[in-house]
Amino acid sequence: MPRESEPEVLLHGGTANRGQVVRVGDTVRRPQRATSPATHALLCHLADVGFAGAPRFLGVDEHGREVLSYVPGTAITPPYPAWALTDDALVSVAQLLRDYHRAVSTFDQTAHTWPPSPPAPFAGGLVSHNDVNLDNVVFRGGRAVALIDFDLASPGSRIWDVACAARLWAPLRPDTDIVDTRRGRAVERFRLLVDSYGLDRGEREAVVRAVLRNHDWCYDVVGTAAANGHAAFSEYLVGGAQDRAERARRWYADNADRLREALL
Numbered sequence: 027m028p029r030e031s032e033p034e035v036l037l038h039g040g041t042a043n044r045g046q047v048v049r050v051g052d053t054v055r056r057p058q059r060a061t062s063p064a065t066h067a068l069l070c071h072l073a074d075v076g077f078a079g080a081p082r083f084l085g086v087d088e089h090g091r092e093v094l095s096y097v098p099g100t101a102i103t104p105p106y107p108a109w110a111l112t113d114d115a116l117v118s119v120a121q122l123l124r125d126y127h128r129a130v131s132t133f134d135q136t137a138h139t140w141p142p143s144p145p146a147p148f149a150g151g152l153v154s155h156n157d158v159n160l161d162n163v164v165f166r167g168g169r170a171v172a173l174i175d176f177d178l179a180s181p182g183s184r185i186w187d188v189a190c191a192a193r194l195w196a197p198l199r200p201d202t203d204i205v206d207t208r209r210g211r212a213v214e215r216f217r218l219l220v221d222s223y224g225l226d227r228g229e230r231e232a233v234v235r236a237v238l239r240n241h242d243w244c245y246d247v248v249g250t251a252a253a254n255g256h257a258a259f260s261e262y263l264v265g266g267a268q269d270r271a272e273r274a275r276r277w278y279a280d281n282a283d284r285l286r287e288a289l290l
Contacts, residue, residue: 101162102165103160108207141180158191162174217289234282
């Protein structure tokens with residue numbers, strides 16, 4: 027634990043815990059949730075099997091906040107640096123996810139109470155991260171090295187996490203909503219992510235189906251939080267996210283065959 031005299035430094039990025047996550051020395055302090063014991067068990071398992079790509083759970087501080095190890099590096103927040111949008115960066119995200127899934131595959135999920143799981147048939151195989159957003163991936167030297175913010179982790183599947191990563195990193199959305207160097211390359215980068223992860227033929231068909239379901243599930247999480255009075259999620263939706271979500275949903279429906287063909 028850090029000394030009492032060490033200052034709290036606000037960490038930016040993310041929406042669910044905006045303004046409540048701080049760095050103290052080489053630790054991070056975050057609010058706990060009803061399902062925090064499950065997350066802590068997951069992080070302890072990852073440490074036990076030698077997976078270096080996640081924070082370590084260190085305990086609870088005097089304010090009741092969970093204490094995690096600080097993961098050095100850069101989480102990708104706007105304005106996105108050009109190097110984070112390269113194909114090499116995308117490949118490293120796929121490889122990090124694959125390594126995480128290998129590490130978590132031996133974790134016993136049954137003894138814990140989790141946040142809501144993904145819908146069938148994309149639930150129950152292993153505990154997936156479920157929120158592979160750009161600001162939840164830490165890079166060092168231009169390479170993805172760690173996942174952070176496991177608040178939504180729950181019994182899901184490899185396919186679910188790959189679909190989530192594809193939506194956000196390719197990104198899978200209309201070109202009118204892509205304002206950086208990834209514009210015009212969404213389908214190409216989708217194929218690169220799937221190839222780099224190593225999905226087999228059956229899984230490739232499943233990941234295309236999962237993309238739309240993942241989109242709807244994620245926005246249900248946001249919408250439910252906003253309806254329950256979460257100010258940051260409410261601001262996110264009224265700030266144009268709802269319109270972008272509807273355009274993306276239409277894009278998935280219009281381009282499903284194109285996505286399947288790209289993975290053949």
